[in-house]
Amino acid sequence: MVGYTDKIREISERLLKEGTVDMVIGFRQGSMPMMNEPCFAKRPEDVEKLTWDSNCGINLANYLTDRKEKIGVIAKGCDSRNIVTHIIENKIKRDQLVIIGVPCKGMIDRRKITSMFETEILSVAEEDGKVIVKTGDAEKILEKEEVLQKNCAVCIHRNPVIYDELAADLVEEQKDIDRYADIREIEAMSPEDKWNYFDDLLSACVRCYACRNACPLCYCPTCFVDESQPQWVGKTTDPIDTKTFHFLRAYHCAGRCTDCGACERACPVGINMRTLTKKLEKDCFEYYGWEAGLTLDARPPLDAYKPDDPEDFIK
């Protein structure tokens, strides 16, 4: 990880000094353990703040929307796929970007780790695939593999798909992963059980919209939930309003979501709303052989017509 950080700083410093970019968007240490935050380095001396470890789960593509500057951006596998999606959707131009690719070995699950300890976690460090967690009175060494974020555990695109610079050697992709076991379980439920499942899943939602705000796909100037003329969906935490918000948001991400996990990570009450986007991701893969953000050269299935699109459901 130290190697990654050094390389990121070196590349960023070079780009800023040469004037190739106006800023580099990366990560800096947060004020609490496991809470790295985005960092906008605009001068060569700012690069000292940049860092890299397994707490960089925020999706930085989110900060590129409609920017006019030339930007260096740090991109893990999923970020790079969202950058591709942003370029395809005209939210940023490819030639405005210098993509600093970071081959990724997964981010750690802050919630899972916190739940393993009785007292407040004071520091979290990493070494050789281990995570060393310290609280006031204890120290524990965890296997990183076992505390990965759920989406990272089933990720098959750890390496950035486009990049101009690399912060480390490419990593081996995970193979023979069953990405959709959880989704198949829900698909097998009866309509009533499904309804109850979603009722339960979303019941704690406080409609703070942190999930939407963390998602690079949710860039509409006025989100349908904020619209008041007409008001498409109620603004309360009534279970029907909440479900309408979540179901519709998920559909807006169909064929675009990269399963980066930024939404789930941002939720203050720990709702696994990725279940919804992942179902759509699975459908896009099964019906159209599509995985979002892998190439600049193809249109996403939902904005292109092909004579052989599946249509068995149309009678």
Add this chain to the structure above:
Amino acid sequence: MGIEPGRLHFSWVSSAEATKFIEVVNEVTEAVRALGPHDNFVKHMPKVA
């Protein structure tokens, strides 16, 4: 998301296919009637004393 199969129908009807349109409408109406009302998405207003 908890909607029964048979409640949602998709069909492709050209503006020249009046007969098909009638068939589809009748079929859909029958199928949905047979399922009965779906009130999952009905929002109940909070009761105010």
